[in-house]
Amino acid sequence: MNNPLPGVPLIESPLFPSLASSLGLNADEARIADDLFHKGFAVFDFPDPDLDARIDRIQGQLGPRFGVDFADPASNKTAGERRVQDAWSQDEDVRAIAANPRVLELLGTLYGRPAFPFQTLNFPVGTQQDAHSDSVHFSSLPERFMCGVWLAMEDISADAGPLFYYPGSHRWPVMTNAMIGRRGYGSDLSSAQDPFAPAWEALRQAHGAEREVFLARKGQALIWCANLLHGGSVQTDPRLTRWSQVTHYYFEDCVYYTPAFSDEITGQLQVRSIKAISDGKARPNRYLGEELRPPQPVAASVRPLSLGRRVKRLFGGGN
Ligand SMILES: O=C(O)CCC(=O)C(=O)O
Ligand SMILES: [Fe+2]
Secondary structure, three states, rough: OOOOOOOOOOOHHOHHHHHHHHHHHOHHHHHHHHHHHOEEEEEEEOOOOHHHHHHHHHHHHHHHHOOOOOOOOOOOOOOOOOEEEEEHHHHHHHHHHOOOOHHHHHHHHHOOOOOEEEEEEEEEOOOOOOOOOOOHHHHEEEEOOOOEEEOOOOOHHHHOOOEEEOOOHOOOOOOHHHHHHOOOOOOOOOOOOOHHHHHHHHHHHHHOOOOOOOOOOOEEEEEEOOOOOHHHHHHHHOOOOOOOEEEEEOOEEEEEEEEOOOHHOEEEOOOOEEEEEOOOOOEOOOOOOEEEEOOOOOHHHHHOOHHHHHHHHHHHHOO
């Protein structure tokens, strides 16, 4: 394929419509690609013949960690922990869902670079997270080489705090600290999303964007693009569960970093140490195939002049 924009994920590239025919997608994959390109998300049936058995085992394994009586239909399921991060490291079924080979293959084809999972989140109830894009938490350079796959581990009703999103919001600007006039490197935040919330709200209003809710069937999954605005609706019935798993994916040959705590303009990046769940191996930060080295001290002979010496040189400093 002749793609003059290899640093843009294929599925997010303005050239995607002209490149799509060379990807050899079947009808269902072409529909997923079309949805991702236009709406920023796509729903599909999770391709795993053992999924029901995995879900049973995951609920049995993780359930006791939330400190809630799941057997009692009247109990408040939201009273305990609402999530467990990276259960894949102890739970083979969580790992197998994250590393599903057919999902990895599809993502690799759609993005134009091999995909790998790097984080899992398992939720027994709704997250009630405000609208956000995951890009402020984990982004890449070049940007947008990240996506989430959200899997319904039971039928999810409107009262159980379903996932929501704003179709088309993936095309809005990717938020950085520079964009909102804030310094991020070395800053402290209780939530990385907080400083960006007013800008997202303003964009929603400016676009007249309508929230869409995903009332998923058990076994349905949804891919969201890196910049799609999404969140968890309020769980109006605390007796319900909303078992789900999110896996976050990166793609090879990128720098992986946290924009909320970075200032791209000054080159101060909070880079991430990433390990792929699929093979347990580290994925060093790379650019054009080369590993990123920490900045080297500049040799004295080529060190740029300080501002004071430059001023003296321009205007004559007397020495
Ligand atoms: O499941 C949800 O309600 C949202 C989860 C989410 O935003 C995430 O994992 O990135
Ligand atoms: Fe998210």
